[in-house]
Amino acid sequence: MAEAPAVNTATTLITHIANLVTNDPSLGDGSPLGLIQDAALAIDAGRIAWVGAADEAPATDEVFDAAGRAVIPGFVDSHSHLVFAGDRTAEFNARMSGRSYSAGGIRTTVAATRAASDEALEANLLRHLAEARRQGTTTFETKSGYGLTVEDEARALRIAAAHTEEVTYLGAHIVSPDYAEDPAAYVDLVTGPMLEACAPYARWIDVFCERGAFDGDQARAILTAGKARGLLPRVHANQLGFGPGVQLAVELQAASADHCTYLTDADVDALANSETVATLLPGAEFSTRAQWPDARRILDAGATVALSTDCNPGSSYTSSMPFCIALAVRDMGMTPDEALWAATAGGARALRRTDVGRLAPGARADLALLDAPSHVHLAYRPGVPLVEAVWQRGLRVS
Secondary structure, eight states: OOOOOOOOOSOEEEEEEEEEOOOOTTSTTSSTTOOEEEEEEEEETTEEEEEEEGGGOOOOSEEEEEEEEEEEEOEEEOOBOOOOOOOOHHHHHHHTTTOOOOGGGHHHHHHHHHHSOHHHHHHHHHHHHHHHHHTTEEEEEEEOOSOOSHHHHHHHHHHHHTTOSEEEEEEESSOOGGGTTOHHHHHHHHHTHHHHHHGGGOSEEEEEESTTSBOHHHHHHHHHHHHHTTOEEOEEESSSSSOSHHHHHHHTTOSEEEEOOSOOHHHHHHHHTSSOEEEEOHHHHHHHTOOOOOHHHHHHTTOOEEEOOOBBTTTBOOOOHHHHHHHHHHHSOOOHHHHHHIIIIIHHHHTTOSSSSOOSTTSBOOEEEESSSSTTHHHHSTTSOOEEEEEETTEEOO
């Protein structure tokens, strides 16, 4: 599994923070963001040791002056597809000229990924991780799903597991081209030999429950088999049209239902009355000119919302959480506060994590310094590279 990253063993104070987002409503202004103005935070052994007013800060070994800039929790990107090879520029160009997106485009990436070496796949993964880190992402989930053979799915997960704890088995991305004439046999493979080969590297199991991929019965069989093998479920749900994905996610107590673009009232009610997080992926709608998810409707019903990039080479080739925040505010009815919370604490909820996505005593010292006085600038100044510095486990990494 993933190697533990380095931890800063010296105590560090980050001070003169204009606005500190803690995501702890017991702190600061009492809002969901737990905002503290003119703030400081102390780091010890890779964790947050103290937060509060700058003029009350404890002594530490090292001091970093934020110089009136904002500090936020590192982004938690809870949905990405980063183990792949190849390029789908031509597909994107054609789609922007009027062709609609369908799940079949995944086959192009499957062919390129199967042909790539382990070294090429890992190099591509590391390039995207570095790119995301520079933009403030400190926790990420990633999936298999571009191999669709026992060997290729297992190696994708093995490569991913060397770099993150949040690894998802997605053998059920689409029906493998090798089984186009016998989808039932492919489901048997996904729930049998492929699952056995992949489970040691993964924490999660996912399925693309969608037209052109897997129907409700197939998805239930796949997720149930994964649960029996100790994997926790997630679901690609209701992206391209109305369907059973959200209801299935809630039924199986999935950590998240991802996409959630086409929702009935019953779907929204189910999410609101469950622990399943609605993970919204606006990069996909941007890149496919599809209908935007209605985040306002989901939030007003009382459901938990996360934002994620869905970084993949076909339908959402972005690693930028700030970009997704700007889209969510502009086109999905979210406030800047809600969007930031969804991209940090919401992502942590979608991964069932309590140690990331917040900056309160005991949490992991994963944070980003913005070249701005407030987190609101993430939506206010879209496209501007506002992340000035990034810390992971108390160690500055960008």
